Amino acid sequence: MRTDRANTAVQSTLRFKILSEDQIKQIHSSSLEVLASVGVFIDSSEVLEILENAGCSVNGKIAKFPAGLVEWAINRAPSRFFLYDQKGENPLNVGGYNTYFGMGPTLLYMLDHKTGERRKFLKKDTANAARIADALPNIEWVMGLGTISDVNSEHSEIHEFDAMVRNTNKPLVVWSESVRGTKDIIKMARAVAGGKDKLREKPFMVSYSEPISPLVQNKVALEKLLITSDNNIPTIHTPIPQGGASAPATLAGELVSINAENLVGVVVSQLRNPGTPIVIGGVIGTMDMIEAQLAYGAPEMQMMLAAYMDIAHYYEIPTWGTGGCTDSKIVDQQAAMEAAQSVLYSSLSGANLVHDPGYMASGMQGSLEMLVMVNEIARMAKFVTNGINVNKDSMAIDIINKVGPGGEYLTKKHTLKHFRDQLWEPELMDRLPRDKWKESGSKTMGDRIIEKVEHILETHKIEPLPKSAEKVIEEVLSEYK
Amino acid sequence: MSLLEDLKDAVIEMEDEKTPELTQKALDEGNTPEAILKKALVPAMDFVGDQFEKGKRYVPEMVLSAQAMKAAMKLLRPLLAESGIEPKGIVVIGTVEGDLHDIGQNLVAMMLEGAGFEVYNSGTETTADEFVKAIKEHNANIVGLSALITTTMTHMPEVIERIEDAGLRDKVKVIIGGAPVDQDYSDEIKADGYASDAGSAVKLANKLIEG
Numbered sequence: 001m002r003t004d005r006a007n008t009a010v011q012s013t014l015r016f017k018i019l020s021e022d023q024i025k026q027i028h029s030s031s032l033e034v035l036a037s038v039g040v041f042i043d044s045s046e047v048l049e050i051l052e053n054a055g056c057s058v059n060g061k062i063a064k065f066p067a068g069l070v071e072w073a074i075n076r077a078p079s080r081f082f083l084y085d086q087k088g089e090n091p092l093n094v095g096g097y098n099t100y101f102g103m104g105p106t107l108l109y110m111l112d113h114k115t116g117e118r119r120k121f122l123k124k125d126t127a128n129a130a131r132i133a134d135a136l137p138n139i140e141w142v143m144g145l146g147t148i149s150d151v152n153s154e155h156s157e158i159h160e161f162d163a164m165v166r167n168t169n170k171p172l173v174v175w176s177e178s179v180r181g182t183k184d185i186i187k188m189a190r191a192v193a194g195g196k197d198k199l200r201e202k203p204f205m206v207s208y209s210e211p212i213s214p215l216v217q218n219k220v221a222l223e224k225l226l227i228t229s230d231n232n233i234p235t236i237h238t239p240i241p242q243g244g245a246s247a248p249a250t251l252a253g254e255l256v257s258i259n260a261e262n263l264v265g266v267v268v269s270q271l272r273n274p275g276t277p278i279v280i281g282g283v284i285g286t287m288d289m290i291e292a293q294l295a296y297g298a299p300e301m302q303m304m305l306a307a308y309m310d311i312a313h314y315y316e317i318p319t320w321g322t323g324g325c326t327d328s329k330i331v332d333q334q335a336a337m338e339a340a341q342s343v344l345y346s347s348l349s350g351a352n353l354v355h356d357p358g359y360m361a362s363g364m365q366g367s368l369e370m371l372v373m374v375n376e377i378a379r380m381a382k383f384v385t386n387g388i389n390v391n392k393d394s395m396a397i398d399i400i401n402k403v404g405p406g407g408e409y410l411t412k413k414h415t416l417k418h419f420r421d422q423l424w425e426p427e428l429m430d431r432l433p434r435d436k437w438k439e440s441g442s443k444t445m446g447d448r449i450i451e452k453v454e455h456i457l458e459t460h461k462i463e464p465l466p467k468s469a470e471k472v473i474e475e476v477l478s479e480y481k
Numbered sequence: 482m483s484l485l486e487d488l489k490d491a492v493i494e495m496e497d498e499k500t501p502e503l504t505q506k507a508l509d510e511g512n513t514p515e516a517i518l519k520k521a522l523v524p525a526m527d528f529v530g531d532q533f534e535k536g537k538r539y540v541p542e543m544v545l546s547a548q549a550m551k552a553a554m555k556l557l558r559p560l561l562a563e564s565g566i567e568p569k570g571i572v573v574i575g576t577v578e579g580d581l582h583d584i585g586q587n588l589v590a591m592m593l594e595g596a597g598f599e600v601y602n603s604g605t606e607t608t609a610d611e612f613v614k615a616i617k618e619h620n621a622n623i624v625g626l627s628a629l630i631t632t633t634m635t636h637m638p639e640v641i642e643r644i645e646d647a648g649l650r651d652k653v654k655v656i657i658g659g660a661p662v663d664q665d666y667s668d669e670i671k672a673d674g675y676a677s678d679a680g681s682a683v684k685l686a687n688k689l690i691e692g
Contacts (some may be wrong), residue, residue: 042580108631108661147661153631177632218581244541245584289539293590364660377521 014387015097016348024314024433031259032067039064039266040215042270044222047268070263073270079316081234081277082202083141086192088202092171094139094279095236095318099385101343101378102141103129104356105208105324106173107366110146110332113453118184118329118365120433123159125366126285128457129358130167132368135460138378143208145358145366146174154409157181157481162473163214165192167462173236174352178415182207182224184476186231192465195412200232206234206279213241222268224443229269234277236320236353237265242294243286243304251304258284261312266317272375279353280312281305281320281365290463293362296325297338304307306349311348321351324374325359330448339370342378347381369449372456383424428452484510487522490551491523495545500553509586514560520551526595531678544588547595558599568599570690573615574660575603577636585659585679586627588664592679593686598623599671609636609643616644616653623686626672628659638660638670654689658682 017026039062052058074080080095080139092100098363109118110125133139146162151159159174164172165188173396174189176182187206193199209221222235227236239261241247254275262280268276273343284304288295295301305321312319323342328334346354357374358366388394399414409415428448430437441447465473488503503608507517519651528621530647532538561568576583583605590602601650603611603617615625624644628634657666665677673689676682 104629147631149631153635154633177630213583216581242584287540289541290536292585294538435543 014348014385015350017328018303019310019387024311027255027259027311030072030256031263034256034260035070036067037264038215040217042217043219046226047222050271065267070267072230073267074268074315075276076274077266077317078275082205082319083206084202085206086169088198090185094352099351099354100140101138101348101354101357101374102142102147102173103133103358105143107146107359108186111360111365111367114367116370120149121188121366123163126160126163126211127167128368129371130164131460131462132453132456134170134373135463136371136375137454138375138382139357141173141353143173143355144169144175154380157475158184158480160187161188164475166465169462173208175208177218179223179227181226182227188473188476191469203234206236211237211239211264213239213246213261214257215261217264217298223270223332225265226272229272229276232276233280234242235269236279238280238282238320240283241285244289245287249475251300252283254304255307257280263336279318279320281308283322284308293432295327296359296363297327302342305351306345307349307410309349319352321346321354322356324357327362329361331373331449333369335370336373339374343374343377344381364421367455372452374448380424483613485517486634488521489525492522492546492549493528495542495549497549500549504553504556504566511622514564515566518557522553523597526550544591544593547591551594563634569597570623570686571619571621572598572600572614572623572625572686573603573619573621575602575607575612576607576627577633577640578606579636580628580630580633581605582629587680589625589682592683596683598686609640612640613643613647616649623654623689625658626655626657628661631661634659634661641670641672645646653684656685
């Protein structure tokens with residue numbers, strides 16, 4: 001046997017690929033063909049002008065993109081950005097194969113963990129979700145989860161920011177339906193960061209906007225993209241296609257189509273402000289052909305997402321993944337199966353910002369319990385993707401030699417030294433002996449999750465905002481009365 | 482008789498390129514438009530609908546059969562009108578102002594066509610005035626309003642108001658759909674009904690027409 005000798009330690013972690021490099025290039029080339037020959041509906045005269053000046057052919061609202069321009073933009077877009085918490089600390093390295101889970105936006109209903117009933121989404125739900133996420137180490141950034149219904153619908157995005165920023169110090173992904181809202185959110189974010197320059201230097205906020213499949217870019221989404229690009233705010237500009245309805249039914253065809261949609265965001269952002277961080281990806285879904293619903297727990301979605309992550313890694317552009325979600329209406333076996341599968345797929349395929357933990361019922365309903373469950377699943381996935389460290393020390397020949405045949409390892413210092421970081425420790429998973437489990441109330445996973453939700457809500461405290469930030473937020477809120 | 486059987490099969494088999502030709506042949510053979518409708522097209526769509534309910538056919542098969550029927554209806558509709566036969570109902574449908582999402586409302590439009598309604602699809606970003614104009618122009622008795630975004634669904638009461646202003650509220654039933662709306666919202670804005678999916682929209686339209 002030959003023993004490798006190397007002067008560098010290469011630790012290739014566990015990951016998988018769905019597409020070969022040739023397949024990635026085929027899809028890339030087909031997307032370029034769609035952009036050049038079919039074109040995209042661009043509902044903004046300002047963006048059409050930018051595109052025309054850059055060499056796109058514009059006819060009415062249809063813009064066609066030369067391949068060279070698209071490839072220039074792909075190369076110009078940064079491979080990663082650093083997303084800080086609200087105090088400018090603990091940056092997430094958003095790029096490569098780093099995976100961070102957070103919530104999603106705009107759910108209309110909430111599964112109330114106290115009553116078990118579904119009801120309209122309220123401002124307190126965003127606040128509670130942010131606080132729960134703040135306490136969970138593997139939910140690493142926060143989004144509003146739902147559309148707040150107990151305020152004027154045109155003001156909900158402002159209240160969403162208010163509820164998030166008061167209940168978590170973690171990075172935020174913000175969503176708004178209007179240009180005014182986007183501007184006011186930036187204003188409040190600057191106050192939280194301690195000024196315009198601080199937010200630029202250490203951004204804690206990513207903006208989310210959304211084109212419409214197939215191949216439509218709506219006005220508000222584009223205008224938001226221009227504003228956030230101008231301000232160097234990292235921007236997710238990604239579609240939610242439904243294969244068989246708003247995208248081809250073939251999985252490769254859907255990838256071609258949504259890649260073209262994503263690349264429009266890359267081109268527009270890089271033309272506007274070369275080097276500004278842009279994020280690609282989406283909810284690469286399929287329509288359930290019996291109920292005509294977008295399927296959030298479908299294995300084909302996980303496969304397409306993983307494939308799209310391969311394409312994004314080839315481009316070296318950070319990604320917006322989807323996982324930790326379910327089509328189930330309650331936190332049951334289906335919810336656990338779908339969430340576990342998608343969290344593991346997202347982690348193995350190296351999706352960067354993975355949204356939708358807490359999503360249920362085909363993207364209609366949110367749940368605090370799901371967030372807590374996904375945190376445990378993500379802990380397992382993270383452990384697995386860390387891989388196995390193989391070196392002279394970790395292979396432990398010395399201790400194997402010392403213990404010898406028929407010995408034991410339990411009393412050895414080597415075990416004491418390593419077991420905590422080498423073995424995964426369950427928080428919610430039950431490993432009690434049966435009798436102990438019965439004595440402690442025969443609790444199900446669901447029971448344990450609800451206990452944890454309530455424990456966090458009762459005990460987890462957040463530092464109040466600095467007075468200066470408080471003042472700006474109050475001012476903005478008062479303009480929305 | 483076999484020609485009508487062929488036409489019925491063509492609808493069931495989703496052959497929209499065949500149905501106009503078969504319909505023309507059936508007319509040339511001396512079948513009345515009404516007979517073609519009642520003996521071929523309606524039974525075909527009843528069969529397809531039944532298969533859909535039983536889970537033997539899926540959404541694409543349902544809407545492609547509706548397309549095949551629509552292709553035949555293009556020929557029959559003027560003839561039926563000449564002989565004074567009214568369609569079951571006339572529907573104007575559209576996504577409200579500010580909203581470019583139309584997958585759902587297109588699906589509802591196709592399902593309604595399949596169920597024998599005459600449907601005029603105004604598409605995305607339909608303003609209140611455009612709804613009123615289309616209702617007048619097509620003499621519609623149902624209008625369907627769709628929205629996907631919470632900030633655009635607020636245009637729905639505006640459309641209803643404009644229909645009232647035009648003096649058309651008694652003549653037209655207003656139905657609403659889309660992710661952010663529900664029965665409570667329908668009650669709140671005094672619409673005539675809400676449906677959560679395309680199949681339920683057809684049932685609702687049938688119920689409202691039967692009055």
